[in-house]
Every structure is written in C-alpha cells, then in structure tokens.
Amino acid sequence: MSSWGERIKISVFGESHGNGIGVVIDGLPSGEALDMEKLYLQMSRRAPGKDKTATPRLEKDIPEILSGVLDSTTTGAPLCAVIRNTNTRSQDYGNVLSCPRPGHADYTGFVRYGGFNDISGGGHFSGRLTAPLTFAGAVCRQMLERRGIKTAAHIASIGNVRDSLFDPADIPDELIEKLNTSRFGLIDDTKEEPMRALVEKCRLSQDSIGGIVECAVTGMPAGVGSPMFEGIENLISSIVFGIPAVKGIEFGAGFAAAEMRGSENNDEFFYDGDTVRTRTNNHGGILGGISSGMPIVFRAAFKPTPSISRQQNTVDLQKHENAVLEIHGRHDPCIVPRAVPVVEAAAALAAAELLARAQKL
Amino acid sequence: MSSWGERIKISVFGESHGNGIGVVIDGLPSGEALDMEKLYLQMSRRAPGKDKTATPRLEKDIPEILSGVLDSTTTGAPLCAVIRNTNTRSQDYGNVLSCPRPGHADYTGFVRYGGFNDISGGGHFSGRLTAPLTFAGAVCRQMLERRGIKTAAHIASIGNVRDSLFDPADIPDELIEKLNTSRFGLIDDTKEEPMRALVEKCRLSQDSIGGIVECAVTGMPAGVGSPMFEGIENLISSIVFGIPAVKGIEFGAGFAAAEMRGSENNDEFFYDGDTVRTRTNNHGGILGGISSGMPIVFRAAFKPTPSISRQQNTVDLQKHENAVLEIHGRHDPCIVPRAVPVVEAAAALAAAELLARAQKL
Amino acid sequence: MSSWGERIKISVFGESHGNGIGVVIDGLPSGEALDMEKLYLQMSRRAPGKDKTATPRLEKDIPEILSGVLDSTTTGAPLCAVIRNTNTRSQDYGNVLSCPRPGHADYTGFVRYGGFNDISGGGHFSGRLTAPLTFAGAVCRQMLERRGIKTAAHIASIGNVRDSLFDPADIPDELIEKLNTSRFGLIDDTKEEPMRALVEKCRLSQDSIGGIVECAVTGMPAGVGSPMFEGIENLISSIVFGIPAVKGIEFGAGFAAAEMRGSENNDEFFYDGDTVRTRTNNHGGILGGISSGMPIVFRAAFKPTPSISRQQNTVDLQKHENAVLEIHGRHDPCIVPRAVPVVEAAAALAAAELLARAQKL
C-alpha cells in the first residue's frame, strides 16, 4: 500500500519507467495559496542529475496539477499531480528479473507480486517515487509556514564524515532558510568537500555509501499528538520508513539516551517569559507522544545504495541456482544529499496530519 | 488515540491508578486455542516487583477475559481482557499536577488535555499500560507459533553494559525458547551481574539508566509486507513507539549501515536447498518493506526512566514560576528488563497484522 | 470487526451470555462533564424487561466505568465501560448450534467462525450488544448538547401502524426533549395503543413484526461532512447498519424522492434573518454529503425479529440434512421500541465524529 495519512491522505503511484508517477493529496484545507516557484524549487532539490553524487539520469520532474487547485489556490478537493516519465523503460534491467540485486527489493518484490511487478528501474520501489512525496510535502510546507511551522533537514553524515548537529534547543530561522534552499544541505559548509570526496571515491571504486539525515520541525505548538499509538514518533516514523533505504530513526537524544542517566537525559522546564520551555532538548520536542513546544528533532539512517556496479553473488530465480550479477544501470553512489528534501517533505506531511488531528489546521 | 492495527485491532484503555486497565483485541481468527498458563507467564515477565531493578509496587496483573473466548478457544468475536487495579490512586502525585516532572509527559499531557487528565501514577501515560499490550501480544504469539513464527527479545544493553547481539542470519530455536521464558533476557548470561550492578548503582544515586532491547521475529515467510507506507519497518515502528520511553528504532544494520559501503552492507543471496537465503542479514529480514524470509531483527532504544528521586528544576504551572521538584513515588531505576516481553509482544502483534494483511493468517 | 470511527473510535465487545459486554471509546475530548443519571436514563430506555413488547430477560445494564473518567469528567484517555452479564449462558440454545435459525446469523456466523463462535443468546450478534453502543452514544450526546446539537428518534411505524413523521424543516426542542426520555417514543401518542396491540397479537401468534425508526439531528452547523466517501450519509449508514436487524436507510425524502420531479424535490433556499435555510427539507439536511444547517433526518428499517417460537424449516449442519426447528428462548416480538434510543445513540456518535473531522469538536 502506498497510501498514508488519515486527515491529510496521500496516495502515491507510479513506476520508475512507466508512463508517469504522481500523488493524490486528499484532505487539504481550501483557500491555501500555492507558490508554484517554491514548489518547483523543492522538486529540483531532489531531482537527479545535478552533480556527481547523483545518478546521471535526467528528468525534468515538473509536475502537472490535474485537480484541486484553481487560480493557484487549493479548492479543498483532492489535488492530483502527475510527473511524466520522459526517460522510460530500458533494457538495462533485463537480468535483474531473474537475478535479484543484493540489498534491493528485487527478490522480495518478486515473491510479493509473483513476478508480475515492473522491475525496470526498480518499478514502484524506485527512489524516483520520492518525487511525488517531495511534491506533497512541499504543498504542506507552504500551509505550515503560514502557521509558523517550519521544517529543515541537513546531511548529518555521509559514511564517517559528519556535519555538526542541530542545537535542538535553539534552531535559528536563518539556518532553516539556508537549508530549505540548499542542494547539499549542511550546517557546517566545510564538510561539503570531504563528503563529496568520499562519495566520489565510492563511485570510482564501483561502490556506494550510506549516511544520516537530521530533520527539525520548529514552531509546532505544545499539546499536539497523543499517547501510545498516535504519538508523534509513531506518525513520523510511519512516513519516514516509506522513504526507500531508511533503516533507522531516532528522536531527540535517540539511541544515545540508552546510555544516559535520567539526571542527564531529563530536560529541565523553565519559564521563558510566559512560555514553558526546556533548557536542553534531549526529548526531541516530544514527551509521551505529544509536542512540548520545543523543536521536534529526529535523524533517519540511510543504508548505502544497493545498486553497485561490482560483481555480486546472487541467485538465478529461473534456473534455481546461484549466480553472479553485474548491474548496468544509472545509480547514485550516495542518495543522502537528495534525500534531504524528501525527509523535510515527510516531516511536513506528518506535521500537517498532526495539526489536522489536533483540530488546529 | 490508543488504538492500533487494521486487521488485528487493539484498543488499550486504563489509567495507572483508575479502576482497571485492559485491551480489546478485534479481528482475531476464531478457533485459536489459548494456553492460559503461557499467557500468564508472559504477563508475569513484565510484572513489577520481582527484583531490585523494578518498582516495588506489587500487582497481580492477572487479566480477566470478558469476551471472545469460549472453552479456552477464540470465538472470533472481540476479546476483552481487564486487569483490576488493586493499588489505586494515592497522594504521591499531588505536586506533579502543578509541577511537571522533567522528561515525563506531565507537561505535554497537561497542555493536551487541558489539565483534566488523570495524573496519578502517570495516568494513561503510565508504563503500566504495557501490561494489556503484553497480554495482546501473548495471544498473538500462540497463534503465530502454530504457524511457525516466533518472537524473542533480549536486553542488548543497559547503559554501557552490552549483551551479545543476535546473529541475524541464524537465530536458533533454543535461544528463542530461553529468552521467551526469561525474566532478565540475555544472550550472554555473564552480563546479568554487571547490568544489575549498574542499575543498583543508579538506584542508590537516586538516578535511572536507559538501554536497548533487541528483538527478532523468525519464521516469517518471504513476500509479506508492502512497499512505501505499509512496509514492515513502518508497521513495527508504529507499534513499538507506543511503548513509553522508546526514542529510537533500527532494523538490521540500522544506524551502522549509514557508515557502510554498499559492498559491505548488501547481503548476498544463495540457495540453501530450495530456499533463497542471504549469507549475512544486514537488511534485518526486510527489503523494500517486504520480508525476505530471513529473521526480522530490530533494536529499540529506551531512554532512562524520567522519574528520579533527585531534586530537579521545573516549573509550577499554577503559580507561573520556576520551581524545584522532588518526586516521592515508586519507580523503576531501569525499565529495560521489564520492557523485553513488551517489545516481543509488540513484534508479535505486528507480525499477526502483517500476516492478516497478506491474507496468510 | 466491531470497531467504528476514526477520531471518535468505539470498540464494542462482548457476547450475550459471556462474562460481560462493553465498549472502549477513544478520542473523546477531555474536560467533558458526564451526568451519570442521564447516562443511565438512556441505558434504561434500551434495557429489556420493561413491558410486553420486550424480552422477559432482566438485566441491570448498569455499566461500570473503568477508565477515562475522573470526578465525573472525561480525562481524554480512552473510556472503557463494562456491563456484567448476570444472566449467563443457558441451555436454551443447544439445538441452534447445529440447526441455524432462519433469518438469524447462526448460519453465517457458523461459516464465518468455523463453528467456534459463542452461539448462546446470539453471542456477539446479539441485540444485547446495542447496550454498549447506547452507552457510547449517550456520552457523546452530552458533549453535543453543550454544543447545541441534539438527536431524537421515534417509532415511525410498527408493521402497518404509522406514527406521524417529523416535519424535517422544523423540529421543535420540546418534541426532542419528550422523545429523549420516552420509552415508547412517538410523535402522535395515540399510536401507542394500536402499535402495542399489533405487537401483542404477533406475540400471541408466536410471531414477530418489523418497523421503522426515524431520527433527527438538529443544530448541526452547515459545512460539516465531505463529498463522496466521507459524506454524512456514508458515515451515518456505516454505524446504523451496525445495529442488528437494520435492512435499509434513507435520508430526507429518501426512496420517495425516486418518484419525485426535481421541481418537487428541490428545496428552495431563503434568508431567515442572517441564516440561509430551506423552506422544505427533502434533502434531509445533507447536500453533496455536507450539512446544510437544516435538521439531518433519516429513517432506518428494522426487519421483524427472526427468533420466533413457531416451528420452522431449516438444516441440520451436523447431520447434513434438512430439519425442523423450534426455538425455546426469550425474545422480543418487536425490537423497534427498544431500538429507538440505539438509533439516537448511533446518530450521536456519527455527529461527534463528523464534528471532530471538521475540526469543530
């Protein structure tokens, strides 16, 4: 199922090399102005072909809006946006059908869909499906910004090269603005060169590399979310794990909290004028599943792109025997830079859904 | 919202110091024999008061089944189980209402519920609500075991004391059986003493400590799950973050994959007789959201119990001023040992839901 | 599945002759005062044993609230209410297990649950399960009344004896109040005697009789609901068909509209002061799935109670042969009078859900 959300529902469709991909967004408030330039900017941040960290495949990724918008304003009816695939089904994937790529969904997709799934370019499993997700998030971002809520993400690490992390207790607007328009989002810009060097090194060695994206949502009012299964962590992770290659998520101090004492991890409350705030933000803006008013901060771990050009051992599902696979396709040696706006988009969708459930949208 | 699931739905209710807590489980198959002794065993693994790592509060935690079971067999109608609270609302929490405990949901609950939530013992936010979750999971486990699917968890770490981790490519049944009946679940039993020592040290210093629980689901057939938002990671995290104090989750290699190369992280496929398996299992049994047939493995990070007896700075919400809080309650210095069966239960519920969605239950 | 709702979720459990029945209501706003006397009044309107139209089975039907209420006010946590069955599993149903009663769910339940369902008293299919539904609706009614929204229903007909219908364009508060406390709800009280006479006649001839309940929701603001699948008609019918024996529902002019011209059926708009109203209300307060501000009016058709004492032809599922069945149980010859508060309750739940989705609760 490629549908998500309850009050703001998205239904993502498409296969990498089919006629088109897109998304239906249902439940949007009416009367929300859409700045198309801003939408396209977010799409272009995710689009491939910009630099050497990305796949050489070129796509315009300009969505056509079929419904739900009149005079650049939402009508309240479902918004459908379609992106045509101009670069369609190739022969690059001929051998993948019988010989699944290690680390990829070829094998599980084969079993799940009985061999009927469209294997070209990864089909519906392709990272290309993050384009409509980014679009849907970009629509929500504009609504959220009018309500004082912002999302921003950066490359926390590629391999062992690390950016600075957010100060979760204080994320300045200028940083958010800088990240929101960046194509290689970093807090510490001096890390761009070593990160790019590492990616290039992996590319040259026919390999790939993973990384971590850190994301913040600021301006969320306190009291949004619910205990147990409708908590903010549950909701954000339910969409973030929809981004291909994500294998872990942590909120606030996250896994580090597992080594901490309560006296270290607890965040003191204090009055900042009339507002209750915490001095530190190990809780990542969430206590008991509910927002505290502090920035919501999480990190998502991306595994390295499984599609590498090296020879790999696998099986041949038709011959029922072990096999050796060499892939000839166009693949990112590191998807993390392009994943940054996707994670922001997922956070924006989650934030909009949370507000709607809290009757505050 | 304290409801979870679509085909196997649970609705958890209760407040720590109210009349009772419990769960309704809807969508269970009919004709499933329930071994009550086994159910109670799982409940007792989670129950407090067994040793010094746990709160001294004593509860019988014997659920009464009101419906859905006849002659120890499921009828297919909703199963409701109720646990009476024998140890009810005390005066221990008087000051918590106006002075929220750092790291706890007191403040966010106050904002969310406008001060009407039952604050005693944490109310609906209490870890005590994991008792009905454990019960629901224990029901599902028995169904799953008849279908060859097992869940087992252990204490991967408390603070900086670490157990061995699962070999995710090969989890023997004997280990699963040992863990399923353990009250302090470890792979390497020599770690019990240093872990207990660390917890005791924290207790004596009026502090608490976090940890990590690792969980495996074995026997899941390949091809279960879906891409994007109905993936196994999405579903498991949507329930695991319903366990209080969880701040992170990772599948397979998880965050470590972010530092790996594709050539390291990719798991080679091979034929093991007629079965396709992988030699390693960095993918944690999940590719593209779908099961590969290998063990599903994940780890959940638990923050340290926020309720510590030390003086802490906070705010007084009635006086609108900063305040100092000292808590007099009964609290676990480390919840991780008791969380082990809860994580197993959550995994069992997710596995049952996955099978039902895949039309294999 | 016995769960309903998205923002106000109910999970109904229990079997007619089991340990207890009840409901969990999740998503209630906090801080809502509950008048227990009013709750019990609604329960007593539905309770059996009051007069000859009803089954002679006596039940106290006094629910115990286990959670979600503190000091007679909702806490915002799930509210669980349990009604103990004092009159439990009898031998009256011995032959029903192999010989399904015509018109009843015995056969379909047998197939659905493989013979494991609790057959006594109808098990989970019993009309007794409308008691927790009535309770849940009664909780919502109190919330709705504080927001100016009222629900009222009456016996539109029993067999061919008809009450007057609502004037859907003008339903006075006094009528609503009268109906809300009535045990045999009628607009035209002179119809009570002929209705009771008809029911008694059916009872004496070991037969039963059907009828229609008409229900109105007044005070719903305009603009609530959505087109297509989240329309008010969709939502109300999704819960009303959860009441056993309902076989039809119509809104506004309903089936009569199928014989009307547009010029007859269209309701003219006009300004009543600053408020837009319609002079007639054939649309039943709903246009395009959305409330118009006029009273929402619908009618539900109840089939005659299938359990009659006459000999009936059926099958013997064990012997695999045709059979003759004679039922020895306690059954209402007409459930319509007792169904009136149940329909009101269903309408109240739907109204609360609609308001929550519209972010107006």
Added chain:
Amino acid sequence: MSSWGERIKISVFGESHGNGIGVVIDGLPSGEALDMEKLYLQMSRRAPGKDKTATPRLEKDIPEILSGVLDSTTTGAPLCAVIRNTNTRSQDYGNVLSCPRPGHADYTGFVRYGGFNDISGGGHFSGRLTAPLTFAGAVCRQMLERRGIKTAAHIASIGNVRDSLFDPADIPDELIEKLNTSRFGLIDDTKEEPMRALVEKCRLSQDSIGGIVECAVTGMPAGVGSPMFEGIENLISSIVFGIPAVKGIEFGAGFAAAEMRGSENNDEFFYDGDTVRTRTNNHGGILGGISSGMPIVFRAAFKPTPSISRQQNTVDLQKHENAVLEIHGRHDPCIVPRAVPVVEAAAALAAAELLARAQKL
C-alpha cells in the same frame, strides 16, 4: 475525503471542468489480466451523450493508465488512470457561485470550502466523478469474474414506471450478461419505452425525475463479512452513498421488511445437494453482516437531478438577499440509466474489498 477502502483503496480526484479526473487504485493483486475492451465498454455505458435521457455534453472518457499495469496485467503497484477533460471550464456557471442551485451541493460546498471550491460544472461534486469510480469497479469486476463473482444492476424504476425486480433467490447468468452490456438496463424490456417517454416529458417541462437502481452480486461465498461495523451492508452503503444523488439504500426485502412478520420474512434454509441455500431471499444474501452464499441484493434510491432549467427561488450569498435563479447548463433530466453501471462498479469494489478482508482474494 474522496478515498475509500482499506485493502482495496481508491482515491478519486478531479473536478468537472479541470484538467483531468481519475483514480488511484491501491492494493490490487498482481498478475490480474485486464481486458481493455471490457474496461472501455463499462466506461461507455456510463458516458454521457448517448441518447436523450443524458446530457448533450460529449466526452471521450477514455482513461489513460499511468501505472500499475504492464503488458495488460496488474503489477501489484498502485494503478492510476486519468481521463483528460476536453470540454473544460465554461461561463455557464457564473451565477451559481453566488446563487446556489436548490437541491445541489453549491451552498454546502460554499460553506465547507469557504468559497474556494471550483464551482464550474459542479466541480468535485459533479456526477462526472463517477467515471473514475466506474473504471475502478470495472477493474475489480474482471478479477471477481475469474473468481466466480458477478455484479449486475438494472433500472428498477424511473418515477412511477417500474421494471420487474430480481428474483433474489435465483438470478440467472444470462440475465447478468445481458445487463452487463446494456446501456438502458432492464429486466423487462417493455419498460424502456414508457421510461424514456417519462424522461422526455420531464425534459420538455424543464424538469427532472428520480428513480431506483437494483443491484445483485452473485457467487459470493458464504462467510464473508463481519458483524457490527464491518458488515456487508455497512461496506456497500459506505461506497454507494459516494455516488451523487443517492438518498437511500435497502438490502433484501429492505423497507418492506418493516411491515412483515417474522414468519414471512425469515428465509428457510435447505440443502441443495451439499450446499445450504434459502428458499426465499428476503435477507438479501446477508445475515448478521455476513454473506449467506445467496445473491446479495440491494436497491439505491436516486433523487431527481437538481439542475433544472426552470426559474427557482434561492439566495444570493454575495448580496445577502433572496434571489431567483435560472440555470443555463447541460444536464441529464434523469441520471438513473447512466447510474446503473456506476452502482455495479461500486458493488464490485465492495465485493473485492470484502474478499480481501476475508483473506479470500
């Protein structure tokens, strides 16, 4: 919200005069062959402009499939089909924005969407949105037919001209086949002339007329569905009320059962060979929300088209005063003939969802 379904999800989008309309169908099984000619046949049955009962607007209504189908076979990924609007936004609706049409959703849509909804041609409320619904149903029909399940509907009445009704206990395949390809579906073909005459009379008098569609689903195995809120009646009505102009639905004997005795309404069971059947089918194939194996039969009441060319009284929402409206558009004087394939499609979607939930798809 224009999304429906849980295991077979549809998300319908589009506005009457926007760029395009369509549907995403998520959850389809993979490997289902699609006969495109049969799909187009169903679309053409609903398409306007065929005869005088319908609007003169001409549309090709040929959907383009963007995803989810490869080599005319479902891949298991979401199927998106788009129909371009070739006949777009006109000036015919200028006065509707301020003067809502009686009986139409103009007013409620205005309140719901704050005046931002696309009013042209009815926008998202338009009957034109039944085209993607018909498409989605036509996809499901082909799957269902391979599993022995068929759906067929006919015009039960237009105004007071009535067709014969189904014999619900015995619906022959030949009748189903005839209806499935008919553009004016009747059991008794002699009723076509008087029905068309009535519609023409209404058209000439600038009026419109309502009617009833009766629909049957045959071949559904016994034991599908659930008690209470997941019953077959609940599910079918949740989608049928998504068809514009439906104001009532009844199953089996429906409202007529309200006047019947139990001894009349109860359907005797008997063994027909090894199969349990009922001699009559007043229960419409559904007992306790669950299929009995007999044909599922229901009727939906359609109100007369609200758009009539006569002068009508209404309000002017901009001037805040009463007003007189004359509509200049293209409208069906009777939508019932075109609604027949739409009701069949809705029934097919419901049947597919029921099978999936029952783990039988």
